[in-house]
Amino acid sequence: MKHFITAIILTAFLTSCNSSDKTTTTTEATETTASTPKAPNKNLQPIDTDEALIATALMAVPEAGRANCKIIGYNMAGEFVTLKEGDNEFIVLADDPKKDGFSAACYHKDLEPFMARGRALKAEGKKHNDIFDIREAEMTAGDLTIPSGATLHIYYGAKTLYDAETSKVDGAQLRYVVYMPWATAESTGLPANPVAPNHPWIMNPGTHRAHIMISPLADDATE
Structure with a gap:
């Protein structure tokens, strides 16, 4: 037992x-x-050629529109040129290699007169507030237009290295702007200030530059 x-x-x-x-x-x-720990991306390299400027600028464009979009901007020599010809609805402003960080912007071709006017005024030495006031007056007079609903895609980030295989910029994110001239919080039902990341809100309400802002979540950064 x-x-x-x-x-x-x-x-x-x-x-x-x-x-x-x-x-x-x-x-x-x-x-x-x-x-x-996450392994570092060994494919990262500097954006130091015109080809790299073009490749990274395309990341701001909806994928279906990349092949036939037009890309403009400063080349590595510091000249403002057409980096890539295109004939679809998208125009892309490539990153300026002389500025800190990364920023490429894709917009509908109907926004080009408004964008070009801003670049011209800036080249004349006008400051941000002056450019805003001048374009406001020109929009009011009907000399300049912004199509309501035209969209701007901004691919941006603090880093300036990119993956040569995918063309993605390290840590870059997408922010969206939908132009709605003269719109207000009351006319759209949108808040006039951001409520939370990734929530739409209306910026510059009641002005020519009124637009819906949609910013990314902090954890949406490209790896």
Whole structure:
């Protein structure tokens, strides 16, 4: 009888040990997996050629429109040129290699007169507020137009390295602007200030430059 009881106790002890070992092993495996650092992207390199400017600018364009879009902007020599010819509805302003960070903007071709006017005024040395006031007056007079609903896609980030295989810029995100001249919070039902990331709101309400802003979530950055 004593041998029988001893056998039962020994079996229970071994079962308990095995169960404990499995729990410990599972926990350690989970902790190891959670703490494993992400491997650095070895394909990252500087945007230092006109070809790289074109490739990264295309990331601002909806994929279906990339082949036939037009790309303009400063080349590596500092000249404002057409980097890529195109005839669809998209025009892309490539990143300026002389500025910090990265920013490429894709917009509907009907926005080009408005965008070109802004570039011209800036070239004349006009400041942001002056450019705003001048274009406001020209829009009011009917000398300049912005099609309601025309969209601007901004691909931007603080870093200036890109993946040569995918053309994606390290950490870059997309922000969207939908132009609605003279619209207000009351006419659209949108808040006049951001409520939360990725929520639409109306900026510059009641002006020629009124537009819906849609900014990305913080964790939407490209890896």
